[in-house]
Amino acid sequence: MSLDNGKKLPENDAAGLNFEATELTLGLPGKSRVTSDGGAKLGTKRGYLESVDLNLGDKNSGQSQIDVQEAAMSPVSKTQVVGWPPVRAFRKNAMKSCKYVKVAADGAPYLRKVDLQMYNSYQQLLTSLEQMFSCFTIRNYLNEKKTVDQMNEIEYVAIYEDKDGDWMLVGDVPWQMFVESCKRLRLMKSSEAIGLAPRTPPKCSSTT
Amino acid sequence: MRHNRAEQMSEDDERQQSPPSDLQFTSNKARNCNATGSGSDHPEFQSPYPDQVLENVLENVLHFLTSRRDRNAASLVCKSWYRVEALTRSELFIGNCYTVAPGRATDRFTRVRALHLKGKPRFADFNLMPPDWGAHFNPWVLATAKAYPWLEKVYLKRMSVTDDDLATMTESFSGFKELVLVCCDGFGTSGLAIFVSKCRQLRVLDLIESEVADDETDWISCFPEGESHLESLIFDCVECPINFEALERLVARSPSLKKLRLNRYVSIGQLYRLMIKSPQLTHLGTGSFSPLEVAGQGDQEPDYVTAFAACRSLVCLSGFREIIPDYLPATYPVCANLTSLNFSYANITAEQLKPIISNCYKLQVFWVLDSICDEGLQAVAATCKELRELRVFPIDAREDSDSPVSEVGLQAISEGCRKLQSILYFCQRMTNAAVIAMSKNCPDLVVFRLCIMGLHRRDPVTGEPMDDGFGAIVMNCKKLTRLAVSGLLTDKAFDYIGKYGKLVRTLSVAFAGDSDMGLKYVLEGCPQLQKLEIRDSPFGDAALRSGLHHYYNMRFLWMSSCRLTRQGCQGIARVMPRLVVEVIRSADEEEMEMDDLVGTLYMYRSLEGPRIDAPKFVNILR
Numbered sequence: 001m002s003l004d005n006g007k008k009l010p011e012n013d014a015a016g017l018n019f020e021a022t023e024l025t026l027g028l029p030g031k032s033r034v035t036s037d038g039g040a041k042l043g044t045k046r047g048y049l050e051s052v053d054l055n056l057g058d059k060n061s062g063q064s065q066i067d068v069q070e071a072a073m074s075p076v077s078k079t080q081v082v083g084w085p086p087v088r089a090f091r092k093n094a095m096k097s098c099k100y101v102k103v104a105a106d107g108a109p110y111l112r113k114v115d116l117q118m119y120n121s122y123q124q125l126l127t128s129l130e131q132m133f134s135c136f137t138i139r140n141y142l143n144e145k146k147t148v149d150q151m152n153e154i155e156y157v158a159i160y161e162d163k164d165g166d167w168m169l170v171g172d173v174p175w176q177m178f179v180e181s182c183k184r185l186r187l188m189k190s191s192e193a194i195g196l197a198p199r200t201p202p203k204c205s206s207t208t
Numbered sequence: 209m210r211h212n213r214a215e216q217m218s219e220d221d222e223r224q225q226s227p228p229s230d231l232q233f234t235s236n237k238a239r240n241c242n243a244t245g246s247g248s249d250h251p252e253f254q255s256p257y258p259d260q261v262l263e264n265v266l267e268n269v270l271h272f273l274t275s276r277r278d279r280n281a282a283s284l285v286c287k288s289w290y291r292v293e294a295l296t297r298s299e300l301f302i303g304n305c306y307t308v309a310p311g312r313a314t315d316r317f318t319r320v321r322a323l324h325l326k327g328k329p330r331f332a333d334f335n336l337m338p339p340d341w342g343a344h345f346n347p348w349v350l351a352t353a354k355a356y357p358w359l360e361k362v363y364l365k366r367m368s369v370t371d372d373d374l375a376t377m378t379e380s381f382s383g384f385k386e387l388v389l390v391c392c393d394g395f396g397t398s399g400l401a402i403f404v405s406k407c408r409q410l411r412v413l414d415l416i417e418s419e420v421a422d423d424e425t426d427w428i429s430c431f432p433e434g435e436s437h438l439e440s441l442i443f444d445c446v447e448c449p450i451n452f453e454a455l456e457r458l459v460a461r462s463p464s465l466k467k468l469r470l471n472r473y474v475s476i477g478q479l480y481r482l483m484i485k486s487p488q489l490t491h492l493g494t495g496s497f498s499p500l501e502v503a504g505q506g507d508q509e510p511d512y513v514t515a516f517a518a519c520r521s522l523v524c525l526s527g528f529r530e531i532i533p534d535y536l537p538a539t540y541p542v543c544a545n546l547t548s549l550n551f552s553y554a555n556i557t558a559e560q561l562k563p564i565i566s567n568c569y570k571l572q573v574f575w576v577l578d579s580i581c582d583e584g585l586q587a588v589a590a591t592c593k594e595l596r597e598l599r600v601f602p603i604d605a606r607e608d609s610d611s612p613v614s615e616v617g618l619q620a621i622s623e624g625c626r627k628l629q630s631i632l633y634f635c636q637r638m639t640n641a642a643v644i645a646m647s648k649n650c651p652d653l654v655v656f657r658l659c660i661m662g663l664h665r666r667d668p669v670t671g672e673p674m675d676d677g678f679g680a681i682v683m684n685c686k687k688l689t690r691l692a693v694s695g696l697l698t699d700k701a702f703d704y705i706g707k708y709g710k711l712v713r714t715l716s717v718a719f720a721g722d723s724d725m726g727l728k729y730v731l732e733g734c735p736q737l738q739k740l741e742i743r744d745s746p747f748g749d750a751a752l753r754s755g756l757h758h759y760y761n762m763r764f765l766w767m768s769s770c771r772l773t774r775q776g777c778q779g780i781a782r783v784m785p786r787l788v789v790e791v792i793r794s795a796d797e798e799e800m801e802m803d804d805l806v807g808t809l810y811m812y813r814s815l816e817g818p819r820i821d822a823p824k825f826v827n828i829l830r
Contacts, residue, residue, distance in 0.1 A: 083334030087605040
C-alpha cells in the first residue's frame with residue numbers, strides 16, 4: 001500500500017473518503033461537539049480506531065478519529081481541533097491584526113494606516129479606503145469608477161509598493177499574494193498615472 | 209530565648225558573618241543532634257544546650273542554601289535539620305497549589321518573604337480545560353496574610369486572582385515589593401488601581417500573558433505621587449487603553465526604573481516621549497511601534513534613532529505589537545548590545561529582519577514569527593553565535609496552514625547556533641535528518657519542543673515517521689530535561705525516550721503512539737519525569753497502571769482524549785491514597801458510566817486529599 005509521503009492527508013480532498021474512512025470502529029455514531037467559538041470538537045471523547053486493525057504493515061492506518069469523522073461528515077471543510085496547535089489565545093488574537101501598512105493619498109493632509117488582514121478582497125479594501133478618504137473617487141482595478149462625491153470628482157488609482165520596492169497597480173496579483181507583498185499603499189491621481197495603463201477588465205464578477 | 213537567639217543569628221547572617229572559627233563541627237555531632245550531653249568531648253562547648261548551639265550554627269549555614277532542591281534534601285537529614293531548614297527558608301515554591309494546603313505550608317515555614325505558586329496545568333492555556341476549574345489564590349492570600357505580614361514578593365503562574373485578593377494584599381503586607389502574575393486571570397484594572405495606590409514600596413509589577421479585565425479604571429493614575437521605587441513595570445498583556453500622560457509622569461518620577469514593557473495602546477510617538485525620560489532602561493517593550501492614525505504627511509517625526517541610541521543599557525527589546533516596518537531602523541543603535549529580542553508579534557519578512565539581526569551578535573534569546581521564513585532563520589544562524597534560546601511562532605496557527613519555515617531553517621540554526629539550549633519551533637514540514645543534525649550540532653540542548661502543526665505528518669523526504677529524529681534528540685542531547693514531540697510517531701519513539709531520556713522532567717505528547725506500550729516505555733524508563741501531558745493518543749488503563757511506582761514523584765499527569773476508562777482511573781485512585789485523581793468533563797458532557805472513556809484525567813499527589821473547591825464538572829475519584 002502506498003504511503004502519502006508527506007502530502008496532505010486525503011480528508012482535505014473533496015473527493016477524499018479514503019480507505020481508512022470506511023474502517024470499522026468502536027466509535028459512537030459520528031457525533032461532534034461544537035465548542036463555544038463554533039469549532040467542532042470531534043471525537044475527542046469517545047470512540048477510537050484500530051480495534052479492527054486493518055494494519056497491512058503500514059503505519060498510515062494509525063490515523064486519528066478526528067480525521068475519519070471529518071472525512072465522513074464534512075469532506076470539503078476541515079474543522080479545527082480544539083487547542084491545536086498549542087498557541088495561547090492571547091497570541092492567536094494578537095496575530096489576527098498584524099499587517100498594517102501606511103496609506104498615502106495625493107493631496108490629502110494626513111496618512112492613514114490599514115490592516116490588510118481585515119479584508120478578504122480588493123473590493124473590501126477599496127471600499128474601506130474610500131470611506132477613509134471620503135472625498136476621493138478611487139478607480140478600482142476593474143476600471144470601474146466608484147464615485148462617492150459627485151461634486152469633486154477626482155479620480156485616483158490605487159498603487160502599492162511591493163517587497164522589491166517596485167510600485168505596482170493594485171489588483172494585478174491574487175489577493176493573498178498582494179497582502180503578503182504589499183509594504184505601503186498610495187492613492188495616486190489618475191492624471192499622473194501615466195505608464196500605469198488601465199487593465200482590460202478580466203471576465204469575472206466584480207465581487208471577488 | 210531560643211527564638212530570640214535564632215532571630216539574632218538570622219540577622220547576623222544578613223550581614224554575612226561567618227560562624228566562629230573555634231567551633232568544630234564533626235559529622236558525628238550532626239547525626240547525634242538529638243542526643244543530650246554530646247558536647248562532653250569538647251570542653252569549649254560546655255553549654256547547657258549543645259544542640260542549640262549546633263542548631264544555631266546550622267541555621268547560619270543553611271541561610272546560604274538557596275536552591276530549593278538542596279533545601280529539600282537538607283530537610284530530610286534529621287529532625288533538627290528539618291526544623292532549622294524550615295526556619296531559614298525565605299522563598300517558598302509550590303509547584304502545584306493543590307499539593308498542600310496553605311495552612312500546612314505556613315505552619316512549617318514561618319519566615320517566608322517570597323511566595324511562588326503555580327496553579328493550572330499548562331494544557332489549560334489551550335482551551336482544554338473549562339474555565340473556573342480552580343487554582344484560586346484566595347485561600348493562599350488569607351493564610352499568608354496572617355502568617356507572613358512581612359511578605360515582600362508574590363509570583364503566581366496560572367492562578368485565579370481576584371480584585372479582592374489584590375486588595376487583601378495591600379491591607380496585609382505593608383512592605384510589599386514585587387508582584388509577578390504570569391498567565392493569571394480573574395482580576396481587572398480596578399484591582400490594579402487599588403493595588404498600586406496602596407503598595408507604596410512597590411518595586412516590581414509584572415503582568416505577563418495574563419488576562420486583565422477592562423473595568424475602565426485608570427490604574428496608571430493611581431500610583432502614589434512623589435518619587436516611586438519602581439524598577440519594573442510590565443503591562444504589555446493589558447488589552448485596554450491607558451492614561452498616557454499619567455504614565456509619562458510616572459516614568460519621569462521613577463529613577464530606578466529598569467524594565468518597562470508597554471501595551472499596544474502606546475504609539476511610537478508616545479514611546480519616544482517615554483524613552484527620552486528613561487535612558488537607563490535595560491528592558492523595553494515598545495508597545496504598538498506604530499504611529500497614531502493622524503500624522504501629517506510633511507510633519508517632522510521624532511528622532512527615534514536618537515532615542516534608541518541614548519538607551520545605552522538596553523539589552524532586552526520586545527513589543528512591536530502593530531509594527532509598521534518602516535520604523536525598524538530606529539532600533540539599529542541598540543542591536544549590538546541586545547541579549548534578548550522578541551519579534552514574536554511582528555509580522556516582518558526576512559528582508560526586514562536582516563539589517564537588524566546582522567548586528568545582533570550578542571543575542572542569546574530570540575523569539576520570532578515564521579514570517580521571516582527559512583531565509584530569515586539562516587540570517588539568524590549567520591550572526592547569532594551566542595544564541596541560547598529560539599522560539600519560532602506561527603503567524604497562522606492552524607493545523608492545515610502554510611508555514612514558511614521548515615527543516616531548512618532548523619538545519620541552518622543547528623549549524624550556526626551551536627550553543628543552543630532551548631528551542632520551540634512551529635512548522636508544517638520537518639525531516640528526521642534536520643532533527644538528527646540538531647541533536648548532534650547542539651549538544652547543550654536542555655529544551656527541545658518541535659510542533660509540526662499538521663497531524664501525523666511523516667518525514668516528507670523519506671516517508672518515515674518522525675521516531676528517529678526524536679530518538680536522536682534523547683540519545684545525543686545528554687542534558688535534555690524538557691521534550692515536546694509531534695508528527696507521526698510510533699511506539700518506537702517512546703521506546704527511545706524511555707531508554708535515553710533519563711533526565712527528562714517534562715514531556716508533552718499529542719496525537720502520537722500506537723498502543724499502551726508507548727506510555728509504558730516512558731513511565732518505566734524516565735525516572736526524573738515530573739510533568740507528563742498527553743492528548744489524543746491511544747494510551748489506556750494498562751499503560752496508566754505501569755506508572756504506579758512513580759506517580760508520587762510527579763507533579764502531575766494530564767491525559768485528555770486518550771483511552772482511559774473511569775474504571776481504570778478509579779483503580780489508580782484506590783491504590784494510591786495520596787493521589788488526587790480528577791476526571792474533568794467538558795461543560796455539556798453527561799455524568800459518565802464506569803466503562804466510559806474519560807475525557808480528561810488530571811492526576812497529582814497531595815497531602816490534603818480531594819480539594820473542596822472542585823467545580824461540578826470535576827469528579828474526584830476515590
